[in-house]
Amino acid sequence: MSRKLKSSALCPHCWHRFRPDEVLWIATHPDLLGDRLLSSEDPVRFLPSRFTPAREAIDPGGARTRRLACPRCHLEVPQLVLERPMTIMSIAGSPSSGKSYFLASAMWKLREDLARLFSVAFTDTDPAMNRAITDNEARLFLSEDRSAAVHIDKTELEGAQYNSVQFDPGVATLLARPYIFTLRPSRDHVNGHAPDRLTQLITLYDNAGEHFFPGADTARAPGTQHLAQAQVLTFVFDPTQDVRFRQRLGSVSSDPQLAPGAKVTRQDQLIVEMARRVRMHAGLSAQQRVPKPLFVVLSKSDIWGSLLREESGEAVDITTPPYWRERAGLGKMGIRRVDAVSDRVRALLSDLAPEVVAAAEDAFERVIYVPVSAIGTSPVLDPASGLLKVPVSRIAPRWVSVPFLYTLARWSSHLVANDRGDAGESIGSASTDLDAD
Ligand SMILES: Nc1nc2c(ncn2[C@@H]2O[C@H](COP(=O)(O)OP(=O)(O)O)[C@@H](O)[C@H]2O)c(=O)[nH]1
Ligand SMILES: [Mg+2]
Ligand SMILES: [Zn+2]
Known part of the structure; x- marks a missing residue:
């Protein structure tokens, strides 16, 4: 054929x-x-x-x-x-905000939950290209020794995460490695009769956080140009790097990342910088809002999740997944619940770090706030190596797959259904590849 x-x-x-x-x-x-x-x-x-x-x-x-x-x-x-059509999702955030843990955990959960609940196979388009992520997944989720403690290496600024190309002889340009995944309905999916027509790709980039500091995107290392190509952007906001969250959390959690002396970052400035680069690479003016959705992913929700409250004062459920299997071959994504939780996260951020909300909503047309925890537990300081390590027996991700499933359910094909009953809108993006075929 x-x-x-x-x-x-x-x-x-x-x-x-x-x-x-x-x-x-x-x-x-x-x-x-x-x-x-x-x-x-x-x-x-x-x-x-x-x-x-x-x-x-x-x-x-x-x-x-x-x-x-x-x-x-x-x-x-x-x-x-x-x-096949390809959706690009770019991930940005400050160093140590939890991007690499989040990506590894999210890809693992997507493999599991898309197969189990949505009858969709989520696989590596080229296993060799995805090895950096699959290695991290294996560390967190496939450790045979249940008493082990594991960690993911810090993403190097130049090195394994980048390919070097000499467009001009003798001048090396570093290009961020893409991670490409294939989504394909399985035979029992409600639309499983047309698997080739519904097959699509998701491409992701993991960057060293240093690339997002103003001035770091030089011509020879266009580390973040994919931001302009992406249909969906994700900013990982780490509450443990924010002074005001840290003051509220001292009495709530004993996570080692809250110990005195840890580094704090002006994360709102990184959002502003990310928006500036998207506009520049996409040829938008400084006043124009970026016509793409932005997920503000608040990482490490195991530490700060108890600060989230419903308007009634009750705790917000950010542990149970907001998606389910409706019937054989049909999973559903609970867009309404995610939107409701997003409102509560926005209220907390507006209270503690209002400039982050302002920066995000000033720059992007649509902002969705998602609480995630890649590991669902605190890492422990290993005195021998000085590294933060995670006991594998305690790893329990929360909501890591939500930004990806939300994207598929809201803006993509007939692969993932949602509870709003709409078939999916197109993402308002100049460079969309979704309808390119
Ligand atoms: N408590 C907690 N710590 C986390 C979580 N995810 C990552 N971390 C810690 O955050 C640190 C930085 O994570 P990493 O993914 O390497 O950050 P990156 O530089 O943004 O890629 C690591 O020391 C992890 O132990 C989480 O879900 N909960
Ligand atoms: Mg990293
Ligand atoms: Zn090329």
């Missing part, structure tokens, strides 16, 4: 838009090493003139290949990127 290609595709590495017939192929013949934009160990990229009947390309050494690369940056692009 021949597969339908999109009229154009977006490179998830450098955001160049290209036609599928422009795509380069990656040689496999062992003599063809040393690509001109990449390293001496990387196989040559080439435009093929010969194919096998099975649609493999034949490289200049006569070997067959299926691997594809972007015509501009030469980095590998999964075949599905040429075929």
Whole structure:
């Protein structure tokens, strides 16, 4: 069966838009090493003139290949990127706000809950590309030793999270690594008769927080340009880095991150900076609101969640998932409950850190506040290494998958239903790829 290609595709590495017939192929013949934009160990990229009947390309050494690369940056692009719509979600936040833990925990929960409750398979589009996240997932959730304590390494500013490309000879440009996931209805999904038509991709970027300090986005390290390409933005706000939250939390939690002397950050300035970059890269004026949704994800809710109150004064339930299996093959996302909780989080933030609400709502057309906890428990200081480690037996994520399921239920296809009864609106974005096919 021949597969339908999109009229154009977006490179998830450098955001160049290209036609599928422009795509380069990656040689496999062992003599063809040393690509001109990449390293001496990387196989040559080439435009093929010969194919096998099975649609493999034949490289200049006569070997067959299926691997594809972007015509501009030469980095590998999964075949599905040429075929299916792709939603980009960018994640920003200060250093140590909990981005890497959140991403690992969210991807793990999405694999579990999309399969179990929504009859949707959530898989790595290219397992090798996603290894940094899957390794972190394995640390948190697949540890055989239940008495172990684990931790996730700090995201390096330059290094494993970035690919280096020499657009000009001798000048290395660092591009943030994309993590690409495939969503596909399983056979028992209510729309499972058309799995190819409903298959779509989600691309995520995890950045070192330092990239979000004003001035850090230089031309040679365009670490955060994906912000402009993203349909959905996420800012991770860490209450334990805010002075006013810390004053309220001293008597509530004994988490080591609340110990005196910990670093505090002006997180509202990071939101302002994020909005400035989105506007700049997208060509919007400084007065224009960014026409995309922003999730303000408040991390580490295990520490501060008890500060959240309903108007009646009761505690807010931020533990039970706001989604469920309605019947066989149909899961539902409780948009209404998430919106109600968002209102309560907004009220707390307006009380303790009003400038964060002001910065977010001044810059973005629609802001949704989501309380999450990647691990559901406090890490413990390991005296031997000086690191904060998490006892694996106590790991219990809360609401980590919510921003992703909300996005799918609210703005995406017929994969994830919601409790408002609408089929999904389009995201008001200039660069949307959702309808590109
Ligand atoms: N109490 C608590 N601590 C967390 C949680 N998630 C992450 N942390 C801690 O926050 C610190 C920074 O997390 P990390 O994901 O590396 O931050 P990043 O720099 O934004 O990627 C780590 O020491 C974690 O132990 C959580 O859900 N609850
Ligand atoms: Mg990190
Ligand atoms: Zn590219």
